[in-house]
Every structure is written in structure tokens, then in C-alpha cells.
Amino acid sequence: xxxxxxxxxxxxxxxxxxxxxxxxxxxxxxxxxxxxxxxxxxxxxxxxxxxxxxxxxxxxxxxxxxxxxxxxxxxxxxxxxxxxxxxxxxxxxxxxxxxxxxxxxxxxxxxxxxxxxxxxxxxxxxxxxxxxxxxxxxxxxxxxxxxxxxxxxxxxxxxxxxxxxxxxxxxxxxxxxxxxxxxxxxxxxxxxxxxxxxxxxxxxxxxxxxxxxxxxxxxxxxxxxxx
DNA sequence: TCATTAATTGCCC
DNA sequence: GGGCAATTAATGA
Numbered sequence: 702x703x704x705x706x707x708x709x710x711x712x713x714x715x716x717x718x719x720x721x722x723x724x725x726x727x728x729x730x731x732x733x734x735x736x737x738x739x740x741x742x743x744x745x746x747x748x749x750x751x752x753x754x755x756x757x758x759x760x761x762x763x764x765x766x767x768x769x770x771x772x773x774x775x776x777x778x779x780x781x782x783x784x785x786x787x788x789x790x791x792x793x794x795x796x797x798x799x800x801x802x803x804x805x806x807x808x809x810x811x812x813x814x815x816x817x818x819x820x821x822x823x824x825x826x827x828x829x830x831x832x833x834x835x836x837x838x839x840x841x842x843x844x845x846x847x848x849x850x851x852x853x854x855x856x857x858x859x860x861x862x863x864x865x866x867x868x869x870x871x872x873x874x875x876x877x878x879x880x881x882x883x884x885x886x887x888x889x890x891x892x893x894x895x896x897x898x899x900x901x902x903x904x905x906x907x908x909x910x911x912x913x914x915x916x917x918x919x920x921x922x923x924x925x926x927x928x
Numbered sequence: 929t930c931a932t933t934a935a936t937t938g939c940c941c
Numbered sequence: 942g943g944g945c946a947a948t949t950a951a952t953g954a
Binding site for chain 1: 935936
Binding site: 849889890892893896910911 | 945
């Protein structure tokens with residue numbers, strides 16, 4: 702039996718009564734997904750919507766030429782797979798666990814009624830979609846106008862926002878992240894990312910090792926990006 | 929220890 | 942900047 706405490710503190714559920722929340726969570730099922738396996742794939746019938754409780758998810762699309770593009774990462778407490786909210790009956794992208802993940806899943810058939818009954822739920826879903834739309838727009842502009850250095854810096858700063866964790870050395874991006882991953886996010890190659898990270902490491906902006914990036918000077922990295 | 933996967937670097941376009 | 946290859950490093954079975 703799932704506990705309402707898992708979600709009761711989230712703004713999505715602000716106007717659910719205790720009973721309504723209990724009823725809602727009774728209809729959820731917990732889904733554990735191992736690192737590097739799919740929650741769902743692009744084009745699949747969207748039978749559930751999800752709330753990520755723990756972990757990080759990569760949203761991935763495959764370009765016509767077969768290259769993988771990381772569209773974004775999803776962090777804990779975000780809704781995902783909300784195809785119904787944008788009037789689709791299939792998922793628009795692949796959702797892959799970047800680490801071992803736990804999420805709650807509800808049947809998509811509950812979506813319309815839930816949105817109707819609970820403004821807090823509807824509003825936070827809209828906000829989530831709105832934020833993602835803004836991110837996409839930012840990235841379109843970046844890809845069209847910015848230098849590679851700026852795009853890579855922007856990708857790292859975005860991840861920092863979502864998955865930053867304070868450590869003694871700096872702020873760690875708390876997701877296993879290869880050079881390839883970073884290049885799949887910023888439209889460049891792993892070689893260029895490797896070279897950039899090496900030079901940034903020399904000038905003290907970041908520290909990186911295998912699947913790990915720590916930002917040691919966020920201000921300088923941000924300035925680099927704003928130039 | 930071995931096989932696999934990731935990262936770095938140099939050379940060339 | 943990207944593509945490629947050679948090499949080295951880290952990791953996990």
C-alpha cells in the first residue's frame with residue numbers, strides 16, 4: 702500500500718483533501734526502473750502518466766539519421782509521460798532511467814477527470830509543460846546562434862539547476878554523465894566536449910572524471926555562456 | 929585478471 | 942569544430 706506522504710507535500714496536490722489524496726494514490730502503482738532501461742518508448746500507446754519519486758530520467762529522441770538526442774533530463778517530483786495533457790495518445794519520446802528510478806504510475810484514463818477536479822494539479826501540470834516549452838525555445842535559439850562552448854556550458858548549467866549537489870570541491874552534477882551524453886545534449890561530439898572539459902578544468906571552472914562533472918566556478922562558467 | 933566501456937589526445941580536414 | 946584512430950584509464954564481472 703502506497704503512502705500519501707510520498708506526494709502530499711507536492712504543489713500538484715495542494716487542493717486535494719486527505720480522502721481525495723488517499724483515493725488518488727490507491728489508484729497508483731509504483732514502478733521501479735533499473736538504470737539504462739526504459740519507462741516507455743517513443744510512439745508507444747500512452748497508457749499511464751507518471752510522477753518521478755526518485756532518480757533521474759533522460760528524455761531521448763532518435764534523429765532520422767539514427768543519432769540519439771537527449772532532449773532533457775527529468776528530476777524527482779516532476780510529472781512525465783503526460784501525453785494526454787498535450788492531446789496525444791502515444792508518448793512523444795523515449796524515457797530512459799539515468800539511474801535506478803522509482804515512479805508512481807496512474808492510468809492515463811484518470812487524467813481528464815483529475816485535471817477537471819483539481820486546479821492545483823492542472824496548474825502544476827501546465828507549469829511543467831510551460832517550463833519545458835521555454836527550455837526547448839532556449840535551446841532552439843542556442844543551437845541556431847551560439848558557439849559550441851556556450852551550448853555545452855548552458856547544458857551543464859541546466860543540469861546543475863536540476864541535479865546540483867553541494868560538495869567540498871564544488872557543485873556536483875549528481876547524474877552519471879558521459880562526454881557522449883553531454884554532446885548528445887548540446888549538438889556536438891564527444892571529442893569536443895572532452896577537449897572543452899579538459900581546458901575548463903585547466904582554468905579551474907570544472908573538475909571532471911569518469912561519468913562525473915563538478916562545477917567549481919559557476920560564475921565563470923555562466924559568464925562564459927553570457928558572452 | 930580480463931573484457932568492456934569511457935576518456936584523452938594528436939593528426940588531418 | 943568534427944572525424945578518426947591510437948592509447949590509456951577506470952570499472953565491474
